[in-house]
Amino acid sequence: MTEGEHTEPLHLLAPDGSLSEASSALPLPPQLLEPDLLRALFRDMTMARRVDTEATALQRTGELGLWSSCLGQEAAQVGSAHAMDERDFAFPTYRESAAAWVRGVDPVALLGLYRGTTHGGWVPDEHRFALFTIVLGAQVLHAVGYAMGQQRLDSGGAAIAYFGDGATSEGDVHEAMVFATVTNAPVVFFCQNNGWAISEPVHRQTTVPFTQRAAGYGMPTMRIDGNDVLASLAATQWALEHARGGSGPVFIEAVTYRMGAHTTSDDPTRYRPPGELEYWATQDPIDRLRLLMINREVAAEDFFVEVQAQADALGERIRAAVRGAEDPEAGLMFDHVYASDHAQVERDRQRWSAPFAEGGVMA
Amino acid sequence: MSAAPMTMVGGLNAGLRASLDHDPRVLLMGEDIATLGGVFRVTDGLAKDFGDQRVFDTPLAESGILGTAIGLAMAGFRPVVEIQFDGFVFPAFDQIVTQLAKHHYRSAGHTPLPIVVRIPYGGGIGAVEHHSESPEAYFVHTPGLRVWTPSDANQAYLGIQAAIACPDPVIFLEPKRRYWDKAEVALGTLSADDAERMWSSRTLRTGSDITVVAYGPMVRTCTEAANALAELGVKATVIDLRSLSPLDLDPIFASVRQTGRCVVVHEAVETVGLGAEIAARVVEECFYSLEAPVQRIAGPHVPYPPSRFERHYLPSIDRVVAGVVQVMAG
Numbered sequence: 001m002t003e004g005e006h007t008e009p010l011h012l013l014a015p016d017g018s019l020s021e022a023s024s025a026l027p028l029p030p031q032l033l034e035p036d037l038l039r040a041l042f043r044d045m046t047m048a049r050r051v052d053t054e055a056t057a058l059q060r061t062g063e064l065g066l067w068s069s070c071l072g073q074e075a076a077q078v079g080s081a082h083a084m085d086e087r088d089f090a091f092p093t094y095r096e097s098a099a100a101w102v103r104g105v106d107p108v109a110l111l112g113l114y115r116g117t118t119h120g121g122w123v124p125d126e127h128r129f130a131l132f133t134i135v136l137g138a139q140v141l142h143a144v145g146y147a148m149g150q151q152r153l154d155s156g157g158a159a160i161a162y163f164g165d166g167a168t169s170e171g172d173v174h175e176a177m178v179f180a181t182v183t184n185a186p187v188v189f190f191c192q193n194n195g196w197a198i199s200e201p202v203h204r205q206t207t208v209p210f211t212q213r214a215a216g217y218g219m220p221t222m223r224i225d226g227n228d229v230l231a232s233l234a235a236t237q238w239a240l241e242h243a244r245g246g247s248g249p250v251f252i253e254a255v256t257y258r259m260g261a262h263t264t265s266d267d268p269t270r271y272r273p274p275g276e277l278e279y280w281a282t283q284d285p286i287d288r289l290r291l292l293m294i295n296r297e298v299a300a301e302d303f304f305v306e307v308q309a310q311a312d313a314l315g316e317r318i319r320a321a322v323r324g325a326e327d328p329e330a331g332l333m334f335d336h337v338y339a340s341d342h343a344q345v346e347r348d349r350q351r352w353s354a355p356f357a358e359g360g361v362m363a
Numbered sequence: 364m365s366a367a368p369m370t371m372v373g374g375l376n377a378g379l380r381a382s383l384d385h386d387p388r389v390l391l392m393g394e395d396i397a398t399l400g401g402v403f404r405v406t407d408g409l410a411k412d413f414g415d416q417r418v419f420d421t422p423l424a425e426s427g428i429l430g431t432a433i434g435l436a437m438a439g440f441r442p443v444v445e446i447q448f449d450g451f452v453f454p455a456f457d458q459i460v461t462q463l464a465k466h467h468y469r470s471a472g473h474t475p476l477p478i479v480v481r482i483p484y485g486g487g488i489g490a491v492e493h494h495s496e497s498p499e500a501y502f503v504h505t506p507g508l509r510v511w512t513p514s515d516a517n518q519a520y521l522g523i524q525a526a527i528a529c530p531d532p533v534i535f536l537e538p539k540r541r542y543w544d545k546a547e548v549a550l551g552t553l554s555a556d557d558a559e560r561m562w563s564s565r566t567l568r569t570g571s572d573i574t575v576v577a578y579g580p581m582v583r584t585c586t587e588a589a590n591a592l593a594e595l596g597v598k599a600t601v602i603d604l605r606s607l608s609p610l611d612l613d614p615i616f617a618s619v620r621q622t623g624r625c626v627v628v629h630e631a632v633e634t635v636g637l638g639a640e641i642a643a644r645v646v647e648e649c650f651y652s653l654e655a656p657v658q659r660i661a662g663p664h665v666p667y668p669p670s671r672f673e674r675h676y677l678p679s680i681d682r683v684v685a686g687v688v689q690v691m692a693g
Binding site: 147 | 431
């Protein structure tokens with residue numbers, strides 16, 4: 001394999017907390033080392049992890065039907081979401097709970113999807129963060145269409161499409177890259193390669209690096225260490241600026257690892273090779289940022305204690321809110337099927353609300 | 364308002380032009396629709412007059428067309444997409460059914476997707492495989508979609524404007540065998556009330572013996588069958604559904620309570636087709652008025668056949684007449 005050789009992912013922050021030499025492929029803008037930004041990145045990754053562990057616990061106690069954990073992927077998501085500005089719009093899969101946190105989506109609202117009280121949970125326009133999309137790759141086309149809209153509005157905004165290594169095999173992702181390149185749409189394809197698509201390893205999806213495929217469509221690509229929040233932020237900032245400036249789409253592969261199961265219904269012990277999890281535990285995105293912050297003296301122990309307390313409070317708030325959530329009233333099932341009245345919906349709404357004896361369907 | 368004789372293609376073109384004029388958010392997108400004007404020339408001249416940002420050719424990827432249209436709608440546009448032929452909508456079926464139809468519901472009403480999917484449908488033009496399908500039941504079966512089909516040039520002119528003005532996604536099925544039929548088109552602005560009225564069925568003629576329900580390409584067939592039946596002394600009411608979702612069935616129930624007999628005619632396969640739903644509803648609502656079983660005149664349970672068979676496959680005037688005569692004898 002020569003053409004298909006995987007290059008080492010670009011990184012800025014090593015697992016031991018040291019900063020790498022600045023390279024021309026991925027420069028480190030000095031403002032990324034501002035103490036306030038480092039603290040915000042640390043706080044967001046920690047809070048996102050707390051949302052994740054709380055959601056897993058809530059599923060285990062029967063409060064959620066399912067949870068798809070992003071454990072281990074916090075740097076890829078938090079870094080990329082921090083790169084967005086007020087003109088940009090993100091299109092997530094169902095695993096972007098850390099990105100959702102950065103976009104200000106209340107975790108309690110987000111968990112409605114997994115509890116079964118809603119198929120959505122937030123107002124996309126308020127957060128510039130689309131609803132979670134479960135059908136693999138479908139949202140990547142939405143991102144490209146949104147970006148084509150920004151060209152027509154001359155807004156200067158860009159779209160960012162999140163998807164995983166498995167979704168790259170979907171036709172929609174291929175079509176999205178065709179549409180994006182031929183229209184020069186301002187969109188960033190942000191692929192989190194977390195190693196697994198449920199039980200299928202990456203070599204079931206591709207024989208060449210994902211970046212090589214993307215380059216074939218005619219766009220710049222970058223392969224980064226997805227557990228390095230500074231690399232994720234720097235690469236996505238560069239990509240969004242490239243897209244917003246009219247230079248077209250960019251593809252980023254963030255090499256990371258799904259530390260948890262695919263979902264709470266999955267059992268990775270059936271397919272994960274021994275030692276893999278242990279290796280990736282040494283690559284933890286939060287640990288390495290903590291080491292950097294300690295080394296650079298941008299945070300002391302009291303900061304980490306404070307963040308942990310905030311995370312614990314968040315966990316308690318989520319737990320109480322989810323456990324106390326009432327099931328929605330039956331009649332709400334009929335709302336919002338259409339934006340305008342529809343005879344079949346209204347007929348069924350009436351039949352479901354009437355007792356059986358009066359011609360309804362409910363006993 | 365001025366009236367002009369036009370083909371259905373001309374009526375659609377004029378309706379699209381009116382919508383593009385009326386609302387700057389309206390975009391047309393699809394394969395070969397810009398420079399060529401569409402393989403049926405429905406969008407002829409519109410790219411030239413409205414520019415390549417509003418009327419544009421897409422790559423040849425139907426799921427991509429629907430998926431990017433959804434993104435454009437999320438950005439505030441009102442895309443009207445053309446699927447070149449009925450048989451090519453299926454690569455886009457996933458985006459239509461799992462994304463387009465559900466998004467208003469999923470977003471609790473915050474993000475409507477006002478997208479029109481224009482699809483030339485039905486047979487009768489001697490086409491090759493995948494160019495003569497009648498896929499309406501799939502879409503009518505899907506909550507969140509509206510489905511509409513014109514039967515003549517004037518209906519097409521008005522209907523396409525109503526579909527574009529609608530806040531919901533609309534599957535707009537164009538009966539391609541009627542594309543070149545001419546009718547008087549009443550040109551003019553469609554008011555909101557006019558647009559709302561397009562979502563109802565319309566009674567084309569009233570007769571006391573039997574209620575004939577049709578839509579799209581079969582409306583002309585049934586009107587001509589009704590003329591032939593009149594010569595046989597059978598007086599038929601003919602109702603054009605127009606809107607397949609929602610279904611406006613009250614006028615059909617009212618008519619069947621008068622006539623006591625009903626046939627439903629469509630090209631699509633009879634099994635679980637629109638006729639099955641309409642027959643079931645007529646039996647539920649009009650059981651004690653019925654003089655005979657509701658009859659369906661529709662496609663047999665075979666794939667759309669090679670075109671040399673289609674005169675046997677498609678409901679013809681003779682088949683409609685024969686079916687009605689049979690119901691009258693029942």
